[in-house]
Amino acid sequence: MEGFVVRPARPEDKEAVLAFCEHTWDEFGDYIADVWDEWLADVTGAFLVGELHGKPVAIGKVTALGPGEIWLEGLRVAPEVRKSGVANAYMAGQRQYLARLRPRVLRLATGVHNAAVHHIMDRSNFRRVATPLCFRGRADESIVAPAPQTLGPEEGPAVMALLERSEVFAAGHRLCAVGWRWPALTPARLAEHLRAGEVVGYRRADRSLAAVALTPDAHDFLAERGRLWVGLLDGAQDSVADLVRALRRKATATPDREVLAFVPKGSPWPEILEAAGYVNDKALNFAIFERVIRGRN
């Protein structure tokens, strides 16, 4: 595209970028203003601006979640220049910055109905690997359910074994929602969540695990401390049903008095969550796309 270049974002781009991001989504505007400083300071990934004839008209963020595990987010094109090839040109320009990170896998989450991004992903050789649905549960102290236990680091192998056997974990492509990003849940990451006291569940009398929920603090992006965030849910159906009710009770201690749970489409959890009083927030149902880069590293 003539006159179009992709380059690292600069502090002086802020005003122009925030102006074209102001009304990205009807319901809640956009979050770019909240992450601007953090993204600009990120030296492990790349925060890129696409400029057309010297004027910023596009942005996107490349984030390294781990070595070679790259998360793409924040793609925006100014409304007045959409549908003229800017996103395509941006994606092409972004490639050189991506290559420097030696990616093994690229992933991105977008709205389940975001036709433009689904089309761009198809054309860029990404495939859809998971469909996390968002359920909101209001805090309720009158709920009677067994109190979940906080699992410790010593439970890592048992939690991982439960997940390895789980069709739900496979349906979610072994990813876990952590503050609007979906990193792969590796044993090392699970260990971190366990150490942080972010994994709760039920043990049976024989101490085997009946249900687990990963409730990350999501400290690194758009801090979600206001709500009880459930990035992963698994176990026996009756125990999961108890656990999600107990989590609504636990959420009485959060400022927003709410549980926000992401569960894979096609799993038994949507029905169980609805029976426990949760409501699907259709505006926050996502599609995760992935591209595996072969022959690198």
Ligand SMILES: CC(C)(COP(=O)(O)OP(=O)(O)OC[C@H]1O[C@@H](n2cnc3c(N)ncnc32)[C@H](O)[C@@H]1OP(=O)(O)O)[C@@H](O)C(=O)NCCC(=O)NCCS
């Ligand atoms: C999604 C978005 C970045 C696309 O930017 P754009 O500059 O309009 O896209 P382009 O003109 O480069 O089009 C890219 C391709 O998508 C197609 N496309 C663009 N808008 C589309 C739409 N609304 N529906 C279906 N396809 C669409 C184009 O036809 C083009 O297809 P082609 O490659 O086969 O020719 C832009 O609409 C936007 O900023 N939307 C709001 C924020 C958003 O949704 N961001 C993504 C969050 S993950």
